[in-house]
Amino acid sequence: MTTPDLSPPSDWQVGKTLSESFDHLLTSGIGSDVTFIVGEEKNRVSAHKLVLISRSPVFFAMLEGPMAEKGEITIPDISTQTFQLLLRYLYTDKIDLTDSTVVPVFNAARKYCVNILVSLCETFLSKTLTADKACAFLEQAHVVMANSLQDVCVQFIVENATAILQMLTFTDLCLDCITRVTESDDLKITEKSVYEAVIRWAEAECSRQNIEASAENKRDVLGDTLYTVRYLHIEEEYLLGRICSDKILRAEDIIDLVNHSRNDNPSLPGKLNTKRRLVIPQIFDRKGWIASDIFGYGGTVDEAISFKSSVDVYLFGFGSLFSGKQGSVNLKVFEEDECLVEATKEREQPRPETPDIGDVVLDTPIKIHAGKTYTILEHSNDYLKKHLENCIAKITHQYITIAFSNSPRSNQSDIRKGHIPYLLLSG
Structure with a gap:
């Protein structure tokens, strides 16, 4: 004879955390006592006043304050997807943000004064922003x-x-x-x-x-x-x-x-902004003269120069001699022994006053920290037919002092001669 099952029925509340039980309430609509008409599509979304007023002062005013709304509540300025994500957070303290949802969820959280969710959106954005x-x-x-x-x-x-x-x-x-x-x-x-x-x-x-x-x-x-x-x-x-x-x-x-x-005429219309941006790069020129003879051994040639700055600045790029057959520059930038950038960049067109030199501009400026040693390295697979001679080792421009030093990564370039005529820097 089979013994009857006397155990209690397995209901949705059994074995669930508070968060899981509240999530089921939201999803199923069991016990809901307020309905929202949401978005342009006017979708009906059910919820529970107790949860909402306990989580948001705006919902409290909307549902229990002296001006509380009666019947169905219309929310036309938030999409159904965003509103449901907001509600799920209010019920469970959980949110699955994505690139496409973080901004609308942030806006909804701000509207309903859900400050912790606002902070979560800001943190997500700061970590994923590219x-x-x-x-x-x-x-x-x-x-x-x-x-x-x-x-x-x-x-x-x-x-x-x-x-x-x-x-x-x-x-x-x-x-x-x-x-x-x-x-x-x-x-x-x-x-x-x-x-x-x-x-x-x-x-x-x-x-x-x-x-x-x-x-x-x-x-x-x-x-x-x-x-x-x-x-x-x-x-x-x-x-x-x-x-x-x-x-x-x-x-x-x-x-x-x-x-x-x-003409030293100080008068300019107000629409022409005369203020210099704080980070316009300046040329820190090593002041060498250009020699036109073979510099390098052929095959693999690395020419590098190191430098330190007296203050924090940004490195936008550097000058490079049009030397050899290649119009592009294979470059590396190091902070101490760490390689920050490795790239191939085209030289920009030369200035009239420096026809043998083109700017090499980095995709993103590098912050140069005062007192640290940085190294710029150019790599070539060709003979280098031009180089600088009689360079200076220290440059001061306004409040920035750059001190150059020899790099062990370099074949022949040093503080007296070499292949990197200037740096593009700004404070």
Whole structure:
């Protein structure tokens, strides 16, 4: 004879944690006593007042305060997915954030004063923010008016401007977001690069509006953002060459700029920002003269120079001699014995006054810490046909002093001669 099973029935509450039981309440709707109509789709979402008022002062005011809403409550400005993620956190203290959900969840958490969730979103963003994602995050934060997240994204873009302003994602930003970046005094990039970035954005915006990318239309879509470029701090050759040729900046503005720089005329219209950004790179020149003879052994050649800075600065790049057959530079940058960067970069076009030298600009500026030894190394598989002689070992520019030293990684370059004419640095 079979003995009957006298054990209690296995209900959903049995063997569950508080978090698991509350999650089941949310998912099943058992005992729910409030209904929300959520998002543009007007989806019905059930919840429990006790949980909501215990977790959010906004929900408390909405459900139990003197102005408490009756019946179904409409929430049109949050998507169903985001609202459900918010509720799941309120019920369980758990959240599964992703790149696509972190900004809307942050906005919802801020709206309902769920401060711990706000902090979780900020932490997630700070840990996952990359050059590839920064512009998309900024645009999302702008759309939902999440000001603190916008600040985080703008600061990241400003710190990594050399790479980010060249990306297609930068041209996808709205004009307000572009302006927030390009007006920053801390933007770590040259003014020439800022100008080229805003012109690329203008061309993309003309395409989005299905209008001709003429000089006039580019000027119109940019509006005052065109004047976030600090034209006074662009080399005059570039101003009178590329910028004049583009015909986007007005002729009278260019005349004012030239008069200001050449004729010691201090008067400039207010729209032309004269303030130098804090991190415009300066050339720290080793002052050597260029010798045109074979320098190196052929085959594998490593030429390097080490240096220390008296204060914290940023390394934007360095000068490189057009020597040998290769137009690109295989480079490494070391902090003490740690390799910070290993890359192949093209030399930029030389300046008129230094026709044998091109800038090598790093994708992201490197912070140089005072007192630490840094080394720049160029690697070549060819004979080097030019080098510097009679270099100086110490350079002081304004408040920054750079002291060069010999590197054991170098074949022949040292503080007297070598292959790296100058550094591009800014405080």
